[in-house]
Amino acid sequence: MTHPAEAPESRPDVGEMAAGAAPAPPSLAARLADLGPRLVSSAILIAIALLTLQIGGAIFVLAWLAAALIVQFEWQRIIGGARQATRLAIGSAALITAAILLGTWGPGLAILTLCLAALGAARVADQGRRGWGAVGILYAGSLIISVVTLRMSWPFGPRAIAWLFAVVWGTDVVAYFAGRLIGGPKFLPQVSPSKTWAGTALGVVGGALIGSLFLAVVGHLTRIETPAPSFAPFLLGLVTACVAQAGDLYESWMKRRFGTKDSSNFIPGHGGLMDRLDGFIAAAVFAAVLGALRGFPTTAEGLFHWM
Numbered sequence: 001m002t003h004p005a006e007a008p009e010s011r012p013d014v015g016e017m018a019a020g021a022a023p024a025p026p027s028l029a030a031r032l033a034d035l036g037p038r039l040v041s042s043a044i045l046i047a048i049a050l051l052t053l054q055i056g057g058a059i060f061v062l063a064w065l066a067a068a069l070i071v072q073f074e075w076q077r078i079i080g081g082a083r084q085a086t087r088l089a090i091g092s093a094a095l096i097t098a099a100i101l102l103g104t105w106g107p108g109l110a111i112l113t114l115c116l117a118a119l120g121a122a123r124v125a126d127q128g129r130r131g132w133g134a135v136g137i138l139y140a141g142s143l144i145i146s147v148v149t150l151r152m153s154w155p156f157g158p159r160a161i162a163w164l165f166a167v168v169w170g171t172d173v174v175a176y177f178a179g180r181l182i183g184g185p186k187f188l189p190q191v192s193p194s195k196t197w198a199g200t201a202l203g204v205v206g207g208a209l210i211g212s213l214f215l216a217v218v219g220h221l222t223r224i225e226t227p228a229p230s231f232a233p234f235l236l237g238l239v240t241a242c243v244a245q246a247g248d249l250y251e252s253w254m255k256r257r258f259g260t261k262d263s264s265n266f267i268p269g270h271g272g273l274m275d276r277l278d279g280f281i282a283a284a285v286f287a288a289v290l291g292a293l294r295g296f297p298t299t300a301e302g303l304f305h306w307m
Contacts, residue, residue, distance in 0.1 A: 041267045045276060046169070053151070053161050061148055065099045067273060068144040071281075074263040074274045075136035078255060081129040087121045091137040094118075098141055102148045114141035143281045146288035153291070153300030156226070159218060160300040163211050164240070164287060168280045170210030171241040175203025192252040200245060207244070208237030215304075228306035236303075240283050247282025251275070 052063040072091045076084050094117030098110035118134035125133035150160045179199025187195040212234045219225040226233060251274060255263065263272030287303055294302035 041276070042169075046165075049165060050162075053158060053165075056151065056158070060151055061099055061103065061144075064144050064147050065095060067277065068095050068099075068140040070264075070266060070273045071143060071277060072136055072140035074266070074272045075139060076133065078258050078260050078263060079129050079132045079136065080258070081133070082126040083124045086124045087133050087136075090117050090120045090124070091140065094137060095141055095144060099144055099148070102145065102152075107145050107149050110141075110145055114138055114145075117141075139281070142285045143277065146281075146284040149288050149299050150284070150291070150303075153298035155224065155298075156300035156304050157298070159215070159226070160287065160291070160303055162218070163214055164280065164283055166214040167207045167211035167237050167240050168244045168283050169207075171203045171207030171244055172279065173203075174206030174210075175199040175245075178202040178206075188249060191249055191256065195249075204238060204241040204245060207241035208234050211237035211240070226304045228304060232306040233304075236306075240286060243286040244279035244283040248279040250282070251278035 048063065052060045069092055072095060073088060076087050076091070094114050097113050101110040101113060114137060118137045121137055122130040122134040147161060150164075151157045153160065175195075176199070179194065179196040182196070182198040182202075184196050184198045186193065187197045187200045189195075212230075215226050215233050216230075251263075255261065261271075263274035266272045267276065288299055291299035291301070291303035294305070296302035296305055
């Protein structure tokens with residue numbers, strides 16, 4: 001029994017304890033609250049992407065030209081500043097010209113056109129936004145050049161684009177669910193507050209596995225195997241998934257730099273097209289550059305030929 005003179009210090013009441021306690025972790029339902037809008041927007045974009053990939057030709061080019069034009073619009077909108085309409089006009093004209101040149105003269109003249117347009121946009125932009133205005137045109141242009149160059153590459157062009165879909169979409173899906181269900185420490189919270197180490201790591205591995213599985217299934221169904229040992233597509237998928245995650249982080253950093261949460265309201269209730277394509281743009285550019293540098297007759301063949 002405690003003597004009154006030795007009575008313990010008074011304990012805080014329940015209200016005081018609640019006020020100082022750490023907030024309870026969000027419920028599973030709260031962590032998956034944005035799943036519905038993501039599923040709807042993703043289903044629509046996936047259907048369009050797969051349909052245009054299957055059709056190919058001018059339809060494929062026009063679809064990705066439209067995407068590049070929207071990305072360029074969103075970029076210039078984010079950075080703001082003077083003469084935004086002029087920058088948009090310069091960039092749009094360059095993107096349309098580049099798309100036309102890709103089908104006739106290849107990527108060389110298309111890249112030159114975009115570089116000249118970037119210089120023009122930098123010239124008309126105000127101080128502090130000249131570099132950003134130029135990069136916006138090159139960023140959107142890199143999307144149309146990389147996907148069209150890969151798609152036109154015989155014989156693995158369509159397979160290369162579909163493999164990119166599998167890797168990037170697989171990475172995003174696995175990272176989303178792993179991050180929400182496992183949680184844990186954040187990955188670069190100052191850039192992207194929602195990314196976790198668990199989600200990022202499992203997303204990269206999951207995207208590489210899904211990409212490898214896709215190549216194996218398609219090779220079996222078409223009886224045209226990808227000329228590479230089994231471990232090569234997985235390693236290529238790992239690197240590509242990492243590049244996709246880096247592209248996502250870059251866009252997040254860029255938006256934070258200009259104090260913007262979403263690139264636009266193009267997808268109702270779910271942000272802009274640039275928010276959905278940031279990882280894919282980085283992955284597509286990486287795949288196109290890697291394939292082109294390997295010295296094979298076509299870009300897609302250079303991407304997949306590892307014998």
